Amino acid sequence: MQALRIGTWNLASGRDGSGRSADAATLRAAVAGVDVDVLAVQEVDVGQPRSHGADQPAEVAAGLGARDWRFAAAVAGTPDPFRSWTPIEPPVLRGPDQAPSGPHYGIALLSRLPVRRWSVLPLGAGRAKLPLQAPDPRTGRNRWWWFPDEPRLAIAAELGHCTVVATHLSFAPHTALRQLVRLRRWCARLPGPVVLAGDLNLVGPVPARVFGAARLVSAPSYPATAPRVQLDHVLGPAGLDPQRPGAHRLALGDHRLVTVTVHPR
Template structure:
């Protein structure tokens, strides 16, 4: 069996000009993405900066995904991202459910039937990161001191494999701790397991910590001219047709590969 798996940091659906596209623009940007299972990070639901779009639902629609889950790391629209309200305990929003108010987090969408979904909270670090990014209220670009958001992982147990989506801390020491916890969690999931996401760790480091090979080895960030690989697909499976491709949205490149669970 061949399973096409991918990961994409959506960056709230922002285009090259730094503005989030609307629902139609999001679907158009993803129309030719070929992935049976896609891990998506930095996903908005009902946020003013992204036109109130239900982004996980639109991503799933663009891919023709039969099922998906969204895990909110943050609820509300903080200003200026200094008062994030974490969702505790984390909740997996199913494809048929709606959310009240704005949220932000990660998603995992699947064209294939999923036997079981689960979520793992990974906590947050104490570091703050200076970034030039859109104001969550207006979309205007400015400098922010971003606190580290709560991090999560979503697992989709399929017939022949389990795919795990995550977005780890921008602080390397925290990301390494989170990845170690993820390794222990994944060891209890039905194998083989493919870890997909923006790990915020470069090159071969994540593979060594997670204990599984890189299925794609190519820079993915920043999208216009990648210099480092933050976006990883890791697993002990046969793999073919790796691809790292720039889309019209997101500040990372889309990373995909075909895996053969056996």
């Protein structure tokens, strides 16, 4: 029985507590001491002006020492608040042997262990819009925007003894619940045991009940500075014997890093 340490972290495009975007070296340094075998990362930029054009999944992998990784783009181009996103159909996984093909934004799954097979699942987008403060591209000043929901995705990494699935669900709870039910059906067809890690945008025990799994970490994770609710979860079947669960503040991201060690059979 091999222990596996799993984490999930919302990178927030590499922004620090003051909202400044980190360069590539700072991004690598932020994860250099993270003790995980597999890491799910959300809100990941590739070639975006706001994050110094960095290839963030590659930089996080370098800092983590990950042997393999995949990035799935939810948005092609530079996100803006004036339009709804067009899903990339079919969704494409990019790995370490492929160069970026323009600016993208999405999620990533990184592994220090060999991966037998990668797969991706599109989950669609909700119709709700979220009010957020962000810089006006014309003036640079912060203002309120109504941001459309982005297309959502899940990435699965089939390891030698289990499958880890990474995702970032909709900010609209009713849409996130529907996506989680779809994920549950998909995961039932993957080699088990299956562990789901990600920013599920659902609080407390709700996602574990809907997904039909055990809540392996119970700790507030958002906001990173003084967390009040748990949006970031690691879920898996009962019997994985979760050890050293916790939520840790890193120098970057607006959520805390959530980690746990499990013992898949």
